[in-house]
Amino acid sequence: MAIDFNQNFFELFELDYSVDINSEILEKKYLNFQKNFHPDKFVNASDYEKRMSLQITSHINEAYKVLKNDYLKSMYLLKIKGYDIDNQNSTISDPSFLMHQMELREESDEIMSKKNKNLKKDFFIKLNSLKKKFQDDFKIKYESELFEEASDSIKKMKFYISIENDLKRNG
Amino acid sequence: MALLQISEPGKSQDPHQKKYYVGIDLGTTNSLVALISNGFPRVLKNKEGSELFPSIVSYKKDSVIVGEYFNDSASITFSSIKRMIGKNIKDLNSSDFYSPCEFIGDDSIVKFKVFKNLLTPIEISSEILKHLKNITEQTLMGDIEGCVITVPAYFDDAQRQATKDAASLSGLKVLRLLNEPTAAAIAYGLASKKISKIMVYDLGGGTFDISILDLNDGVFKVLSTGGDSSLGGDDFDYLIVDYIQSKLDIELDSEKKHILYLYAKKIKVALSETEIVDIELEKIGLENTKLTFSRDDFNLLINDLVQKTLKISSEVLLDANLSVNDINEIILVGGSTRTPFIKYSVKNFFNKEPLSDINPDNVVAIGASIQADILSGSSKEELLLLDVIPLSLGVETMGELVEVIIPRNSTIPTSSSKEYTTFKDGQTAMSIHVIQGERDLVSDCRSLAKFIIKDIPPMLAGAARIKLEFQIDADGILSVSATETTTNKVTSIEVKPSYGINDSQIEKMLKDSFDNAHTDIKSRHLNEAIVEGKRVILSINSALKIDGSDLLNEKELKYIYKARDELEEKLNSGEKESIIDAVKNLEKVSETYVSRRMNSNIQKIMKGTDIKEFN
Numbered sequence: 001m002a003i004d005f006n007q008n009f010f011e012l013f014e015l016d017y018s019v020d021i022n023s024e025i026l027e028k029k030y031l032n033f034q035k036n037f038h039p040d041k042f043v044n045a046s047d048y049e050k051r052m053s054l055q056i057t058s059h060i061n062e063a064y065k066v067l068k069n070d071y072l073k074s075m076y077l078l079k080i081k082g083y084d085i086d087n088q089n090s091t092i093s094d095p096s097f098l099m100h101q102m103e104l105r106e107e108s109d110e111i112m113s114k115k116n117k118n119l120k121k122d123f124f125i126k127l128n129s130l131k132k133k134f135q136d137d138f139k140i141k142y143e144s145e146l147f148e149e150a151s152d153s154i155k156k157m158k159f160y161i162s163i164e165n166d167l168k169r170n171g
Numbered sequence: 172m173a174l175l176q177i178s179e180p181g182k183s184q185d186p187h188q189k190k191y192y193v194g195i196d197l198g199t200t201n202s203l204v205a206l207i208s209n210g211f212p213r214v215l216k217n218k219e220g221s222e223l224f225p226s227i228v229s230y231k232k233d234s235v236i237v238g239e240y241f242n243d244s245a246s247i248t249f250s251s252i253k254r255m256i257g258k259n260i261k262d263l264n265s266s267d268f269y270s271p272c273e274f275i276g277d278d279s280i281v282k283f284k285v286f287k288n289l290l291t292p293i294e295i296s297s298e299i300l301k302h303l304k305n306i307t308e309q310t311l312m313g314d315i316e317g318c319v320i321t322v323p324a325y326f327d328d329a330q331r332q333a334t335k336d337a338a339s340l341s342g343l344k345v346l347r348l349l350n351e352p353t354a355a356a357i358a359y360g361l362a363s364k365k366i367s368k369i370m371v372y373d374l375g376g377g378t379f380d381i382s383i384l385d386l387n388d389g390v391f392k393v394l395s396t397g398g399d400s401s402l403g404g405d406d407f408d409y410l411i412v413d414y415i416q417s418k419l420d421i422e423l424d425s426e427k428k429h430i431l432y433l434y435a436k437k438i439k440v441a442l443s444e445t446e447i448v449d450i451e452l453e454k455i456g457l458e459n460t461k462l463t464f465s466r467d468d469f470n471l472l473i474n475d476l477v478q479k480t481l482k483i484s485s486e487v488l489l490d491a492n493l494s495v496n497d498i499n500e501i502i503l504v505g506g507s508t509r510t511p512f513i514k515y516s517v518k519n520f521f522n523k524e525p526l527s528d529i530n531p532d533n534v535v536a537i538g539a540s541i542q543a544d545i546l547s548g549s550s551k552e553e554l555l556l557l558d559v560i561p562l563s564l565g566v567e568t569m570g571e572l573v574e575v576i577i578p579r580n581s582t583i584p585t586s587s588s589k590e591y592t593t594f595k596d597g598q599t600a601m602s603i604h605v606i607q608g609e610r611d612l613v614s615d616c617r618s619l620a621k622f623i624i625k626d627i628p629p630m631l632a633g634a635a636r637i638k639l640e641f642q643i644d645a646d647g648i649l650s651v652s653a654t655e656t657t658t659n660k661v662t663s664i665e666v667k668p669s670y671g672i673n674d675s676q677i678e679k680m681l682k683d684s685f686d687n688a689h690t691d692i693k694s695r696h697l698n699e700a701i702v703e704g705k706r707v708i709l710s711i712n713s714a715l716k717i718d719g720s721d722l723l724n725e726k727e728l729k730y731i732y733k734a735r736d737e738l739e740e741k742l743n744s745g746e747k748e749s750i751i752d753a754v755k756n757l758e759k760v761s762e763t764y765v766s767r768r769m770n771s772n773i774q775k776i777m778k779g780t781d782i783k784e785f786n
Contacts, residue, residue: 061583
């Protein structure tokens with residue numbers, strides 16, 4: 001019983017390095033891993049096997065989470081290329097985007113205070129399409145190996161996600 | 172289908188050597204045991220022929236009796252102990268806490284003074300399990316080799332750990348803790364479905380739980396849960412009592428009220444079969460008064476409570492980002508779902524016929540028995556359960572903020588690690604505070620555990636690297652380990668249930684996290700600004716101490732001091748903006764100093780270094 005913990009998530013799931021991974025393969029592999037390694041399969045096994053099963057499934061679950069989520073996956077792709085955005089200063093220096101950020105924050109604050117469901121729904125749709133723009137942008141930059149520019153797209157995506165999360169938590 | 176039991180010659184086992192795997196529904200009011208026998212689930216009966224074993228524990232001076240209520244002075248009787256397991260007094264609300272005797276409740280688990288012993292809810296629960304174990308082994312004439320015990324989906328780490336502890340105290344080997352709604356779905360054989368979203372509506376005597384499960388090719392996930400820990404069928408009975416009292420315009424004494432209450436239960440059950448009942452008021456001494464009570468009257472009475480359950484249902488849907496139409500199956504669990512109006516209302520709300528063929532009292536135990544059978548390896552059925560954690564886990568960081576390490580609804584088992592660093596030069600210890608909850612501020616969440624990492628090698632602030640690793644196993648139980656990565660110093664703890672929150676508090680905490688997100692964000696931003704301000708002051712002070720007077724002239728020093736003092740003053744202002752401005756100002760004023768420091772440091776490094784090494 002073993003998986004190679006040194007493999008990156010794409011290697012582990014035998015997927016191409018891309019934002020658009022084959023989700024059928026992902027799901028199939030994930031289930032397969034779980035069916036082979038889940039602690040439920042090792043209820044009567046030795047302590048060592050139990051511990052291995054725990055570590056392997058934890059790793060698989062983490063990999064699956066990253067590969068399922070476009071934003072996390074994009075960050076991970078860049079990390080493989082040596083651009084660790086998670087541990088980087090994520091400030092955006094583009095002044096027009098900063099303006100845009102402020103406007104969106106204001107809009108979000110207003111929606112939060114109004115508690116209007118339809119307004120919120122529309123705003124989420126708007127955020128999604130804005131996010132999608134940078135997701136597409138990321139893909140182009142990444143595929144052209146413009147990793148600095150690709151990082152910039154992710155940082156912008158991150159802003160939409162954080163505004164989305166804040167608003168979601170507000171009910 | 173009748174099955175003939177035929178055993179191969181010579182293979183027939185001695186009945187006393189038989190090994191069984193059972194499912195146990197350890198309930199608040201009643202507990203059940205089920206097992207798979209000849210391919211079919213079988214729910215065990217007690218000697219009175221009932222499948223429900225009351226979760227009541229009575230202590231006498233020299234003995235323990237489970238399942239019977241003793242009201243005499245020679246007995247100490249506990250009921251609904253499940254409400255208290257894995258919690259401390261501080262975390263229990265009054266409706267959940269009841270002590271029939273003296274007790275000690277400090278910061279840890281409550282201890283009841285039962286004659287000469289001090290007993291925790293874990294030990295009391297273990298008596299119920301011990302009782303179930305004995306009855307089962309007597310009935311089956313064999314041993315329980317392993318069991319699956321069900322727990323509410325919202326049970327947190329401490330409550331799960333406590334349940335497991337109770338099982339091991341009773342001598343049971345727990346193969347797995349299983350979420351109650353998941354057990355219900357397994358009982359209905361939904362595991363064989365390809366893709367499905369399942370809502371489990373569980374209305375018992377005293378609690379209401381609702382969960383959404385996502386089933387995908389044999390993989391179950393709990394998407395979201397909610398409920399009300401003080402809403403159940405008993406409330407319906409009280410409503411009937413109130414109704415009768417108001418109709419008769421009398422106030423009954425407590426004894427008659429109790430008689431009426433027990434009678435109300437019967438009326439409720441009767442109304443599931445008939446449209447109208449004559450209320451026998453002779454029971455409470457009213458010979459000549461007549462009163463009828465119809466199903467419509469009843470429905471009207473309970474309508475508010477039913478609507479409340481549906482409101483909670485829609486909140487849980489919202490939490491899972493789903494709408495009513497996304498739900499493929501609804502399962503009714505708990506005796507109170509026998510009420511026709513509930514069936515009708517649920518059906519209407521979801522626009523779908525709910526599943527209710529299996530006895531709603533037994534369904535959870537049956538599911539657990541199927542899971543036990545699969546885990547024992549004797550079943551050919553392919554079933555894999557992937558659960559999620561109900562509440563986020565994190566640690567306290569500077570400024571009393573919670574940093575989430577594992578977000579709620581993460582599939583388990585899961586692990587996650589984060590690196591932290593020291594705040595001060597030469598810091599050798601660090602306190603780690605593990606938090607559970609959804610809010611941004613520590614004070615609004617629940618404290619799970621505190622531990623201290625000692626012997627961090629003294630280094631400059633920010634040089635030590637403390638890696639915290641959170642591991643949650645398949646039962647949802649957490650262990651935390653910490654390592655200083657530059658020296659590989661490891662300290663590890665198992666998070667033990669020293670604190671606790673109750674179900675309604677979990678619900679409240681979740682709800683608050685939505686209601687208060689706005690104020691949270693504000694106070695979070697303010698706290699972050701204060702922390703940043705303090706950090707800047709600390710680092711400038713320690714730098715100035717080292718080489719301030721060497722690198723700066725008096726005038727330059729004065730500017731920096733002024734900017735620093737201004738920031739110090741602003742820290743207490745409660746205004747995020749002015750703190751940030753003051754930080755920026757201090758940083759700006761110190762710019763020359765910082766660059767001189769860097770130059771001087773490089774020169775220091777260069778000194779005594781052979782120039783060749785730089786080539």
